[in-house]
Amino acid sequence: MVVTPAPSAPPASRRVTGLSDPGRCLVMGILNVTPDSFSDGGAFLDRTEAIDHGLALAADGADIVDVGGESTRPGATMVWERDEIERIAPVVRQLASGGAAVSVDTRKADVMTAALAAGARMINDVSALTYDDRSADVVAAAGVPVVLMHHQGDPATMQEDPHYDDVLGEVYIWLEERVRAAEEAGIAREKILIDPGFGFGKKLAHNLELMNGLALFHSLGCPIVVGASRKRTVGALSGEAPADKRLGGSIAFALKAVEQGVQIVRVHDVFETVQALRVWRGMRDQGLTPRL
Numbered sequence: 001m002v003v004t005p006a007p008s009a010p011p012a013s014r015r016v017t018g019l020s021d022p023g024r025c026l027v028m029g030i031l032n033v034t035p036d037s038f039s040d041g042g043a044f045l046d047r048t049e050a051i052d053h054g055l056a057l058a059a060d061g062a063d064i065v066d067v068g069g070e071s072t073r074p075g076a077t078m079v080w081e082r083d084e085i086e087r088i089a090p091v092v093r094q095l096a097s098g099g100a101a102v103s104v105d106t107r108k109a110d111v112m113t114a115a116l117a118a119g120a121r122m123i124n125d126v127s128a129l130t131y132d133d134r135s136a137d138v139v140a141a142a143g144v145p146v147v148l149m150h151h152q153g154d155p156a157t158m159q160e161d162p163h164y165d166d167v168l169g170e171v172y173i174w175l176e177e178r179v180r181a182a183e184e185a186g187i188a189r190e191k192i193l194i195d196p197g198f199g200f201g202k203k204l205a206h207n208l209e210l211m212n213g214l215a216l217f218h219s220l221g222c223p224i225v226v227g228a229s230r231k232r233t234v235g236a237l238s239g240e241a242p243a244d245k246r247l248g249g250s251i252a253f254a255l256k257a258v259e260q261g262v263q264i265v266r267v268h269d270v271f272e273t274v275q276a277l278r279v280w281r282g283m284r285d286q287g288l289t290p291r292l
């Protein structure tokens with residue numbers, strides 16, 4: 001007997017891969033090509049290892065591979081532009097030529113230019129184009145999408161004593177202003193994504209309020225990106241679990257984000273996150289299927 005699926009539901013196989021739903025939350029896999037990254041101990045500094053890890057992220061279901069060559073953790077030392085380019089460009093080139101959609105996590109205009117020449121298709125700037133006064137022009141000229149992330153203070157000192165009277169309102173207004181500045185620099189509004197910057201100049205309570213109130217940011221009219229993967233907030237809520245023991249908490253945050261309709265989650269553990277999102281979607285789709 002041939003069982004035809006109900007017209008309201010896509011075939012199960014397509015539902016599982018998400019191909020039937022262009023609106024599903026995308027997964028951005030994190031690829032650190034740094035010697036001092038807190039969560040993988042610089043294990044991917046070696047170029048071929050970095051490339052292999054990037055390919056594995058894509059194979060595990062990452063829609064985007066986010067390549068970063070500069071650690072932006074609290075207290076991190078600065079990386080010279082040329083070193084950052086040397087680290088990431090060959091990795092970007094290899095991943096892009098293999099068909100991966102590559103974004104590059106950098107605050108520097110020359111690194112953006114080099115990464116775009118190597119095949120990157122998107123810029124992810126934790127400074128929201130405030131760090132380098134040439135960066136907005138690079139993004140505008142390239143016509144690529146850009147993630148504008150909120151932060152308070154410099155990476156070196158941002159966790160010393162972050163203060164907000166109203167974290168949701170202040171982050172919202174700051175992002176609104178950065179979107180306006182980006183548009184003024186010639187970046188089309190449909191190329192702009194926003195990110196509340198989990199952990200960037202925020203205390204535990206600030207991060208939790210942002211996570212609970214994420215849906216507010218939809219009224220800025222830009223896709224939302226959220227990255228909470230392996231961050232200190234997870235450790236703070238789980239008996240100070242070390243960075244390599246934060247998968248469960250990272251997934252809890254990813255689900256909280258997707259529940260509020262964010263468009264991209266930025267994570268280290270792509271396979272496990274994709275699985276969690278599929279289970280979440282399966283439950284939601286069942287709930288949306290009319291009962292006969």
Ligand code: 7PM
Nearest residue numbers: 038071072073124147149195197198227
């Ligand atoms: C050390 C500390 C290394 C912190 C890396 C980090 C985000 C990002 C980062 C984010 C977007 C990390 C961070 N975080 N880009 N880049 N959103 N858009 O944990 O939350 O990966 S770097």
